[in-house]
Amino acid sequence: MQPLAAQVAPGTYDQIQHFITDSPWNIQGLEQIVADRAQHLLGGKGAVLIIDDTCLTKFGTRSVGVGRQYSGQVGKITNCQCLVSITLARDEIPIPLRLKLFLPSEWSTNVERCVRAGVPQEHPLQSTKWEIALREIDDLKGTIQYGMVLADAGYGVSARFRRALTERGLRWSVGTVKTQRVYPAHVRLIPIPKHFRGRPPRHPTPSEDAETIESVLDRESWRRVMWRQGTKGPLIGTFAAKYVRLADGNENARGQHLPGEGAWVIGEQRARDEKKYYLCNLPPETAFEHLIQVTKQRWSCELGHRELKQEVGLNHFEGRNWQGLHHHAVLCLAALLFLQWLRLSQPDGLFGETVPAVRREIAGETPRRPRTQIQYCPCCTALFSGP
Incomplete structure (x- = not known):
């Protein structure tokens, strides 16, 4: 001043x-x-x-x-x-x-x-x-x-925040933690039977079990991608991605969240074996390279x-x-x-x-x-x- x-x-x-x-x-x-x-x-x-x-x-x-x-x-x-x-x-x-x-x-x-x-x-x-x-x-x-x-x-760890962005019609890519739980993209809900002995369940049951994104991406192939042209040359990283359903729906009687919206889970391999994880709600047909470039x-x-x-x-x-x-x-x-x-x-x-x-x-x-x-x-x- x-x-x-x-x-x-x-x-x-x-x-x-x-x-x-x-x-x-x-x-x-x-x-x-x-x-x-x-x-x-x-x-x-x-x-x-x-x-x-x-x-x-x-x-x-x-x-x-x-x-x-x-x-x-x-x-x-x-x-x-x-x-x-x-x-x-x-x-x-x-x-x-x-x-x-x-x-x-x-x-x-x-x-x-x-x-x-x-x-x-x-x-x-x-x-x-x-x-x-x-x-x-x-x-x-x-x-x-x-x-x-x-x-x-x-x-990005807040499911309420992600849902609020989706409700506003926005595409998003956010960071998350490795313990974020997801379902396979083909998961379906098994309906509650009409005739049930004893107390009937209040929520349908997922056809697949949820697991962490860390375990999901460990089974995927990791690829090197150039995500930006820097002043000293191309910036290249090692990434993996998989389209899934997020486990952020309603909570069932066992305390598990039902499948929510579909999204990409993305992993990034950094120095000293450090890994970063991201969620992205771009469509399932999105190119792998585009996912990485947008997220970075x-x-x-x-x-x-x-x-x-x-x-x-x-x-x-x-x-x-x-x-x-x-x-x-x-x-x-x-x-x-x-x-x-x-x-x-x-x-x-x-x-x-x-x-x-x-x-x-x-x-x-x-x-x-x-x-x-x-x-x-x-x-x-x-x-x-x-x-």
Whole structure:
């Protein structure tokens, strides 16, 4: 804020501090601008919407939502704030659209503490991360176009989350754990007989037993697939996949879940015999290589998180209240969006690395102009000279 104040409001640094932390402006309008511009740059059936979270390391206990929770950046449980992120990505280019604070249990069960930190009364306090993500997906409906929703195992292990995505008509690929139970794709339900001695069962019986995806994929052949062309050459991994029925239907009398929707289970062999597992509800006729390429696109949100922190200062916020944190977050989203627009719209070599496939499409839609003709205000979020 200090360099910004030096340009637009010399000697009044406190006014910009007030604008971010205390001024009662609403973030919805700026969020809509970010979504509209992101749709113009990346939106379409070839894009993916990535759900993840990113953490801001903190000291003390008064910053809203701070608590001891897992931080992927640190790689362990630490004192931090956790923001649920929604990112639009295509051809390795990420544009984060939303950042919403998650309240851990020590906050969500303490109404007085939330009031002191300025948490809005209408905010559902005891929301899980996947419930926050679903609300943002619903809010973006009609604004953003994409072909798939991607998420890591922190979201993918929830059958309710997966069902909610399917009910919204969305295709998804999510991480999961090796103990996720599944049925063979040809499983059927044996109906309850009309005449039964003793107490009749309340649920039909599956014709096959459920087993873990680890055991299912151990019987499959593992293949090497190139899933992305990296800057230092092709990225190749070893994968296996099988189409199954997920064991996430109604629970029967024996505590077993009945067959649910059909989905692919995908395994990835990593270094030191480590394996990662994924679920994907693409149709059974989907090509093996396409399954892998779609699933591995989730990595691009990590690049977006890194740039939010390193390029535009997401983790520099020093306020404590809910409103200030979300003001700061949405301004960071707008700033990073502007940087991505510059990278995509300028001639080669003038502004960092670019992705040719996206740039060619943008160049076909709008004429490309020299960088010297860009007109923008350094203190305003309406930064775009393009359409």
